[in-house]
Amino acid sequence: MTSAVDPASGARLAPGPGPLVSRTVRLDPGVASSLLTLLPTDGPLAWVRRGEGLVGWGRAAEVRTSGPGRFDEADAWWSELVGHAVVRDEVSVPGTGPVAFGSFAFADDPGSSVLVVPEVLVGRRGDDAWLTTVGRGSIASTDLATPEPPEAPTGVTFADGALDGEAWMSAVATAVRRIEAGEVDKVVLARDLLATADAPFDVRWTLGRLAGSYPTCWTFHVDGLLGATPEMLLRRERGLVTSRVLAGTIRRTGDDEHDLALAAALARSSKDLEEHEYAVRSVAEALEPHCSSVNVPDSPFVLHLPNVMHLATDVAGNVHDPRGVSSLRLAAALHPSAAVGGTPTPAAVRLISELEGMDRGRYAGPVGWTDADGDGEWGLALRSAEVHGDTVRLFAGCGIVAGSDPEAELAEAQAKFVPVRDALAP
Numbered sequence: 001m002t003s004a005v006d007p008a009s010g011a012r013l014a015p016g017p018g019p020l021v022s023r024t025v026r027l028d029p030g031v032a033s034s035l036l037t038l039l040p041t042d043g044p045l046a047w048v049r050r051g052e053g054l055v056g057w058g059r060a061a062e063v064r065t066s067g068p069g070r071f072d073e074a075d076a077w078w079s080e081l082v083g084h085a086v087v088r089d090e091v092s093v094p095g096t097g098p099v100a101f102g103s104f105a106f107a108d109d110p111g112s113s114v115l116v117v118p119e120v121l122v123g124r125r126g127d128d129a130w131l132t133t134v135g136r137g138s139i140a141s142t143d144l145a146t147p148e149p150p151e152a153p154t155g156v157t158f159a160d161g162a163l164d165g166e167a168w169m170s171a172v173a174t175a176v177r178r179i180e181a182g183e184v185d186k187v188v189l190a191r192d193l194l195a196t197a198d199a200p201f202d203v204r205w206t207l208g209r210l211a212g213s214y215p216t217c218w219t220f221h222v223d224g225l226l227g228a229t230p231e232m233l234l235r236r237e238r239g240l241v242t243s244r245v246l247a248g249t250i251r252r253t254g255d256d257e258h259d260l261a262l263a264a265a266l267a268r269s270s271k272d273l274e275e276h277e278y279a280v281r282s283v284a285e286a287l288e289p290h291c292s293s294v295n296v297p298d299s300p301f302v303l304h305l306p307n308v309m310h311l312a313t314d315v316a317g318n319v320h321d322p323r324g325v326s327s328l329r330l331a332a333a334l335h336p337s338a339a340v341g342g343t344p345t346p347a348a349v350r351l352i353s354e355l356e357g358m359d360r361g362r363y364a365g366p367v368g369w370t371d372a373d374g375d376g377e378w379g380l381a382l383r384s385a386e387v388h389g390d391t392v393r394l395f396a397g398c399g400i401v402a403g404s405d406p407e408a409e410l411a412e413a414q415a416k417f418v419p420v421r422d423a424l425a426p
């Protein structure tokens, strides 16, 4: 669809007179039993976990924002758009009515971020399934056609990104020295890898592989950024906000008995517990001003993924003013948590830009969706990659504290590349 661009704001809207019109109808859950297989090649949007979630395509509206005001501008644009929308919704659960998928940059500079409102969205949550169509003025009826199956990539090769392994280990060693000198307590350092194929990547292939291999993660794709993240920055459902904080990692060996012993060691490791504590505290402190109560469990549990295990804590709170504090505003308040930035945040973020030698883009930024009521889910874009035609830039990072060993951190980062790396294979 061609769209009118407002040069002042960079916002795009589908052409035509009248407000945005959104219609949500109930679907037979069987139709939405395999959400990712509904996606067409062009402009697929996805947020799925264990077969539930949202997929969309087409662009009814979009806004691109940047810089330190990227969240506020996007939130204001969305409130204005849905404030004037005509909404017919026969399902009325979080994720029905008009929805925007979004992906936000990690850093303030340049901070390029995006919100996209699909023309067609299919959602599934428990026994509810729905179809939402969004347009301007009037909306055409939609048949869910079966798209062509995705194409497997061919001829994929990998190369180092900004820093090779040696150079990245030396950045980690510098970070440890700067921690010992008292500049920061914790800093998360990431690196990138570049993959190239013979032909443009069909992201639907990679999404299908990620969702199949990592069903407990949130598999996402928004405007070229894809991945399967285990970390939920926040979910807001009416007044309740929850966050799954991860920090402290150990690689799996493939031998279940040995992995259980490693999980027990992880739960006792003072280095990992310290790293984890910084991340939990940063989330709890950022939620407190917006919540009447915040609940933080006394100790973390161990989250088992096929490639790694993490220390994990589920933080929960009650938002005092759900109308005033949207999920997007909460994401702005929580980002960057110490799980992806460090402690204290401003000094850690400066050290990241000094030592990593790259722009993270939208890696480790919030990715997810919001509905018109401000409910939504924003994960951290980890185990992720940015796709441009026949090239893919993969990212992975690790929390560095005083006890960190550069070689072990490099091995941890390699393990975190595995999900996307494997999902790019034919």
Ligand SMILES: C=C(O[C@@H]1C=C(C(=O)O)C=C[C@H]1O)C(=O)O
Residues within 6 Å of the ligand: 188, 190, 231, 246, 247, 248, 249, 310, 339, 340, 364, 382, 383, 395, 396, 397, 398, 399, 400, 416
């Ligand atoms: C930074 C990443 O992961 C983060 C860092 C972790 C750690 O250092 O233990 C664990 C989970 C994430 O919060 C990444 O996957 O790229």
